[in-house]
Amino acid sequence: MEQLVRSCYKKKSGYVFAKKAEDIAREYGMSRIARLASNENPGPLSPAALEAAEAALRTVNRYPDERVNVLMNALRSTYGDYHFVTGVGMDGVIETIIRTLVDPGDQVAISTPSFSFYALAAMGQGAEVVTVPREADFSVDTKKLIKAAKIAKITFLCSPNNPTGNATSTQDVEEILAGIEGLLFLDNAYVEFSGIDYLPLMKRYENLVLGRTFSKVHSLAGLRIGYAFTPRWLPPWYQRAGTPFTVNSVSAAAAAAALGDKEHAERFIAHVREWRKRITEEVKYPVLPSDANFVMIDVAPHTSDAMVEELARQGVVVRSCRSFAGLEDHYIRVSIGEDWENEQFIQVINSL
The missing domain is CATH 3.90.1150.10 (Aspartate Aminotransferase, domain 1)
Structure with a gap:
């Protein structure tokens, strides 16, 4: 078989x-x-996150809130008036966004070397994967990336980049956003350690997604929970394409509490x-x-x-x-x- x-x-x-x-x-x-x-x-993990997770365990006989309101409210309280989606780790967010936007045969561009799951998830959706090598010092040649990603449905860029560790400046990211026709998924799994703030770009561009995770700075790797800042138009389609009840109630409660423990x-x-x-x-x-x-x-x-x-x-x-x-x-x-x-x-x- x-x-x-x-x-x-x-x-x-x-x-x-x-x-x-x-x-x-x-x-x-x-x-x-x-x-x-x-x-x-x-x-x-944070004592507050542990306490919240233990309390949520008492409710696991029921399905979790499909809207993940406890976490969505915590995200808005922490970051302000943005639009969010959640998933099982950032991997789950990546996979669902690809499923939402990419038809078989569409192009997905990836700045490499980088996190291998971008290509695996795109391949699983039947996409044509276009890799765009970084420079010798692992910086991004924005013009080369824009040219290669011109017709890509999604372009993946990791900053700070895994595994090289270097970040791409907000000016370079803005140049890429202005030059491509599709969506830029900017993987910010490690952004808290960089001091760089990409959030102001969300107010100016409708083709930007900022992926985040609770696995690193918040000590919740074992609970597998990720989220992303998205443009206003994306969440309804993301929910339509997503797996039902993706984020479990224990993970959502712990993540919401972790955000409050700065x-x-x-x-x-x-x-x-x-x-x-x-x-x-x-x-x-x-x-x-x-x-x-x-x-x-x-x-x-x-x-x-x-x-x-x-x-x-x-x-x-x-x-x-x-x-x-x-x-x-x-x-x-x-x-x-x-x-x-x-x-x-x-x-x-x-x-x-």
Whole structure:
């Protein structure tokens, strides 16, 4: 019966995950592993978010609110008069927006190297994927991107970019918005760590979506909840195309409470900025400038996988960048973890 599987999935591999810390610990007989591969917040969730989640658990015998009002109200209270959609992680938002707008054969443009799920989700909808390589320093050539994305239904741009860490300026984003005919999905999963504010662009452009997530700064990666700022015209069509009852009641309650705990977020942002600076200064390999909660490191002459394997043997899990299309095979991505994890990483990589 495998002949029934669509040819696009037979030709392309799926999403590539980092090695599991539990598997490495078992393989090498270790009790504690530095988990620096998945760009998570290593700290616990906000006490307010935990309390809200526990209260919501008492209601899970009922379907969640299909309008996710508890979270929508919290988003408006936090950010003001914007339009929002929600999903199961930002992945769910991406997938639903593609399903809403893209017909089989339509073009979807992606600035690469970047998050691989854009292409996987577009391919699943039957889109023609057009990749637009970044410059040697991983900046975006706006004119090249505009030319390649001229007729694309959706253009995906990640800023700060995963895995390179660099951000695209608001001026460059505005140039892209003015030059393309379709929608720009600006992935802002790591924007809180950058200090860049793209929100004013929402008031001036009807072809901009800003994707966000609770997985990073808010410590809710395990609850899988994402959202996006959208133009006024998009939410009704998004709801029509979306899966019913997507966001569960526990995730919605925790996310709404997390938005109100600004001190929790600010502590982690300060922690990330401090350790980005230390890693950049103390690691002997070239560390690329980053506006995210991770850094990308050039480990040449080692390959990505060889370095990841050697670090794993010594109790540190980082991400190989070999699977990122358009990126040479000598980069690793390292998340900012707890103090002891970051210190262990610096000590180990400098000893190699």
